[in-house]
Amino acid sequence: MTGSELVDAIDAQALQNPDRVAFCNSRGEQITYAELRARSNALACWLADSTHVDSGVPVVIYGHKSPYMLVSMLACAKSGHAYAPVDTVYPPERVARIVAQTGNTLLIDTTASGSGKSGAGDARLLSIAELTEICTSTPCEDEVAALPGTDATRTFYILFTSGSTGDPKGVEITTECVDEFSRWMMSDYVFEEDGPRIWFNRTPYSFDVSITDLVCGTTRGDTTFALEKEADASLGTTFEVLATCDATDWVSTPSFVEQCLADDKYNATLMPHLKRMLLAGETLRPATVREVKRRFPGLHVYNGYGPTESTDLITLCEITDEMLADDVALPIGYAKKWSDLVVLDPETLEEVPDGKPGELFVAGNTVAKGYYGRPDLTEVAFGRCPEHLARGRRSYRTGDEVTREADGLYYFHGRLDLQIKLHGYRIELGDIEATLCATPLVHMACVLPVRRGGAIHHLTAFVVPAGDAAERGLRLTRQIKAQVRDMLPSYMIPRTFKYLDEMPLNSNGKADRKALADLIDA
Amino acid sequence: MADIAEQIVDLVVEISGEDEVADERDIDLFEEEILDSMAAIELLVAIKDEFGVSIAPTELDRSEMNTVNKIIARVSERL
Numbered sequence: 001m002t003g004s005e006l007v008d009a010i011d012a013q014a015l016q017n018p019d020r021v022a023f024c025n026s027r028g029e030q031i032t033y034a035e036l037r038a039r040s041n042a043l044a045c046w047l048a049d050s051t052h053v054d055s056g057v058p059v060v061i062y063g064h065k066s067p068y069m070l071v072s073m074l075a076c077a078k079s080g081h082a083y084a085p086v087d088t089v090y091p092p093e094r095v096a097r098i099v100a101q102t103g104n105t106l107l108i109d110t111t112a113s114g115s116g117k118s119g120a121g122d123a124r125l126l127s128i129a130e131l132t133e134i135c136t137s138t139p140c141e142d143e144v145a146a147l148p149g150t151d152a153t154r155t156f157y158i159l160f161t162s163g164s165t166g167d168p169k170g171v172e173i174t175t176e177c178v179d180e181f182s183r184w185m186m187s188d189y190v191f192e193e194d195g196p197r198i199w200f201n202r203t204p205y206s207f208d209v210s211i212t213d214l215v216c217g218t219t220r221g222d223t224t225f226a227l228e229k230e231a232d233a234s235l236g237t238t239f240e241v242l243a244t245c246d247a248t249d250w251v252s253t254p255s256f257v258e259q260c261l262a263d264d265k266y267n268a269t270l271m272p273h274l275k276r277m278l279l280a281g282e283t284l285r286p287a288t289v290r291e292v293k294r295r296f297p298g299l300h301v302y303n304g305y306g307p308t309e310s311t312d313l314i315t316l317c318e319i320t321d322e323m324l325a326d327d328v329a330l331p332i333g334y335a336k337k338w339s340d341l342v343v344l345d346p347e348t349l350e351e352v353p354d355g356k357p358g359e360l361f362v363a364g365n366t367v368a369k370g371y372y373g374r375p376d377l378t379e380v381a382f383g384r385c386p387e388h389l390a391r392g393r394r395s396y397r398t399g400d401e402v403t404r405e406a407d408g409l410y411y412f413h414g415r416l417d418l419q420i421k422l423h424g425y426r427i428e429l430g431d432i433e434a435t436l437c438a439t440p441l442v443h444m445a446c447v448l449p450v451r452r453g454g455a456i457h458h459l460t461a462f463v464v465p466a467g468d469a470a471e472r473g474l475r476l477t478r479q480i481k482a483q484v485r486d487m488l489p490s491y492m493i494p495r496t497f498k499y500l501d502e503m504p505l506n507s508n509g510k511a512d513r514k515a516l517a518d519l520i521d522a
Numbered sequence: 523m524a525d526i527a528e529q530i531v532d533l534v535v536e537i538s539g540e541d542e543v544a545d546e547r548d549i550d551l552f553e554e555e556i557l558d559s560m561a562a563i564e565l566l567v568a569i570k571d572e573f574g575v576s577i578a579p580t581e582l583d584r585s586e587m588n589t590v591n592k593i594i595a596r597v598s599e600r601l
Contacts, residue, residue, distance in 0.1 A: 234559065236580040255560070262563045263579045423560070450539065458561075460539060474542050474554065481555060495558070496539035 003149040004156070005179040006219060007077050011037050013221040020196070022218060023067050025226040026241045031067035033221065036074065039135035043075035045143045046134045047106075053124065055148070056080055058102040058158055058372070060123065061205075062095065063110030064088040065226040068131060069205055070214070072108045073157070077175070080148035082155035084170060087204035088115060089229070093486045095119025098160050098168055101373060152176040158372050159208055159308050162427045162492070164418065166434030170372035171308045177366045181311040182215045184337045184366075189278070189302070189316060190216050197222040198273070200247035202232070202256060209281050209424060211312040212304070213251045222249075235263055239270060248273050253281040253424030254288055261288070267295040280304035280313060281424030283412065283455055284330050289319050305332035305412060308426070309381065309396045311366040314339060315410050331409035332402070339364030342389045343404050346416060349386055357413055360402045361385040363395035420449050422456050425491045432459070432492055439483040441466055441476065444503045446511035447494055450520055461494035462516050464503050472499040526573070526601070527594045533568050534590055537561050547590040565593075575600045 002008055010033070013020070018034035031039075046052055053059065059081045061072045069085065076083035084102050086095055088111060096119045099107055104123045109116030112128055126134075150156060156175045163169040199217040201224050203210040217224035225245045231237045238260070250257075257279065260266040268274070274296055279288075284303045292301055306314035315333030323330055335341040343358040344351055352358035363385050370378030385395030401413040418429045429447045436445035444464040449456040463480070465472060477497040484493060504515040531544050538556045543549070551557040557565065563579045570576050575597050577587075587593050 234580075234582070235563065236582070239580050259560060259563050259579075262567050265578065265580060458539065474540070474546070474549075478554065490558075495555075495561070 001149065002078050002147070003151040003154075004077050004175045006182050006215060007074055007150075009182075009219045010074065013218070014038075017221050020221060021223045022221075023070050023224045023226070025065050025067070026228045026231040026245075029067050031070070036067075036071060038138075039071045040074035040078060041144045041147075042135050042137050042139050043071060043131070044078035044147050045139040047075055047079035047081055048147055053081070053106045057105045058082040058084055058155070059105060060084045060086055060095075060099055060102055060107045061110065062086045062088070062107055062116035062119070064204065065201070065228050066110045068108075068110040068128070068135070070218075071135060072110065072131075073205075077150045077156060078147050080150060080154070082158055082172070084158040084160060085205040086119075086160070087206040089204055089489045089491075090119075090206065091486045091489065092118040094168065094489065096121045098170070099123050101160075101168070101170060102158065150175045152179075155369060155372075160206065161308050162419075162431045163377075164428040164430035166431050166438070168431075169374060169377055172369040172372050173311055174369055177311040177368065178211075178215065180338060180365045181211070181313075182219050185212065185216050185313075186219060188337060190220060194275075196220075197248040197275075198246050199224045199249045199251065200242075200245060201226040202252045203281075203424070204229075207281075207425070208306075208308045208312045209251065209253065212278060212280070213249075216249075235259065239263070239265060242266075243270050246273050247271060248275045250274060250277040252279065254279045254284045255282060255423040257292060258288055261291050261295070268297060268299075271296070274299060276300045276302065278302045278304055278316075280306070282421045284319075285453075285455070286324050286327055286330055289330070290324055293324075303330055303332055305410070306336075307362075307396065307398050307400070309368045309398075310336075310339070310362045310364075311368070314341060314362050314366070317409065329411055331405075332412045333410060334408050335410070336362075336364070336366065339366060340389065340391065340393075341404070341410070342385065343402060344385075344389075349384070351389070354404050354406045357401050357403045359416060360398045360400050360410070361389070361395055362398065363390040363393045365393065367394040367396045369394070420456055422449070422459065422491060425489075427459075427492055429459075432461070432488065432494065435484050435487045436461060436463065436480065438487075439480060441480050441483065443467070444511070446503060446513065446516055448513060448516055448520060450496075458496070459492075459494040460496045460498060460520065462498050462500055462503070462511075462519070464500050526598055529572060530569075530594050530597060531590060533565060533572065534593070537564050537568065543590055547594075550588050551590070552584055552588050562587075569593075569597060573597055573601060 013033040014037035022033045022036045024030035107120045107123045108126045155172045158170040160168040199213045201213040301319045304313040304316045314336045317333035340363045346359040384397045403411045432447045433445045436442045443466045446462045504512040506512040
């Protein structure tokens with residue numbers, strides 16, 4: 001027993017269905033449940049040896065949808081380490097910051113190219129060659145039996161999200177969070193009666209939408225099929241993968257589905273086995289669901305919502321034909337089982353009645369411990385729910401404005417601060433602004449979302465260039481983009497840049513976002 | 523013909539948010555990061571709505587549609 005219900009369930013599959021494929025990807029790599037157990041045990045024994053890495057410290061797992069990322073995640077849980085998953089979408093400078101924040105311990109590089117090296121900094125680096133050798137060794141049974149494992153209150157993973165000052169912040173999710181999330185999904189989403197499923201996974205593992213596919217896919221002994229970014233680069237290659245993956249369950253952001261819908265070939269002929277589609281990470285539009293249901297007759301479509309700080313999802317529901325009858329906003333779902341979702345006035349922290357908008361707070365066992373190594377940020381966002389509503393449990397203030405209707409369904413309205421979601425990626429605008437201003441080309445910067453049809457379409461940066469940036473326009477834009485590319489993942493780089501002689505300021509001396517928004521609309 | 527060209531320029535400006543493409547019709551929209559893959563799909567959808575010319579995103583060859591002038595030529599020949 002490892003102290004984690006999830007990890008135990010996966011190990012049990014290794015005995016019940018040893019040859020079943022647990023995970024495969026569009027590059028053709030795959031791993032069975034028996035291999036997953038054997039390799040994670042071997043790596044866990046290596047990780048539990050404190051001459052390799054100090055016991056209990058977090059470990060960074062770097063890579064992109066490789067079976068070894070899964071092996072490493074399980075090995076960390078079995079050896080009592082938290083893991084921080086970092087996808088190759090992150091440029092080296094950002095990886096280096098995450099490595100530094102987790103204490104420069106160990107970076108497991110699961111890439112064949114060895115690209116993790118450029119972000120490893122002072123941390124010990126475990127290359128794919130070393131990793132393969134360790135994982136294919138056979139530890140003795142005594143060693144495996146003596147593995148420390150994890151426990152309910154220990155940190156299971158640390159997910160880094162955009163922070164408002166340019167430094168990513170690490171959300172600490174405990175073993176209890178993961179186990180309760182898994183139990184909820186098994187009871188309200190995954191029903192026991194149907195046979196083995198194939199889960200289509202598109203989200204990289206440094207983003208929490210992926211937790212749904214990975215947790216649901218492995219708990220019951222299903223197969224997770226990962227679409228890699230090489231195949232994701234054009235719709236043509238994506239569709240070749242979709243046609244052959246035999247997926248029964250789809251999990252992604254609505255915008256990815258909208259991209260696929262742009263081609264008529266995205267339909268039940270392309271994916272004849274698809275039964276369920278779970279969409280999360282951004283606003284789901286009725287037109288998208290209607291079109292999906294037209295292309296895939298009989299498909300069950302679900303909408304989910306939740307912040308990383310409360311383990312992926314906290315609301316979920318199936319989108320029924322009734323909800324689609326009128327062209328009105330779709331609900332984000334019913335509250336997660338065993339958690340308390342409360343809607344409060346953001347100023348007075350008093351409950352608002354059903355049907356009225358307020359800020360969403362969540363209390364329960366899937367709420368994160370806090371932000372790793374940042375008690376200051378943790379204090380602002382966690383434990384702020386009034387005691388009689390939190391009932392002695394951890395709570396998180398989401399910063400999201402929602403309404404709860406009398407039937408128990410929640411509706412999302414938007415953010416109360418400068419955090420946004422673009423194509424499912426969570427972004428603090430201050431993070432981008434701080435990075436832009438750190439380049440010698442930029443004196444001041446303010447980044448705004450540009451909306452179309454109610455949804456955020458792209459980002460635009462208003463920039464006052466620094467003195468030595470003579471030329472404005474495309475050439476300067478190209479220079480700025482080139483300079484921030486090592487710091488920011490591509491989805492955080494504004495699509496367009498507008499240049500100003502001076503920044504309009506509000507009475508607090510900060511950039512006047514409203515005045516700038518008027519410039520966009522003009 | 524001129525009308526089609528102007529309409530396509532407007533679409534590219536609208537989707538990219540970059541006014542300069544109106545005057546720089548031969549710059550590489552992908553190399554200059556004026557369009558990304560998502561914006562390219564959006565452009566194809568807009569072209570279908572506007573002109574009834576259907577170019578499937580799965581058949582999109584970037585090198586044939588990477589400048590404003592090439593897009594204009596491609597749409598014109600299909601009208």
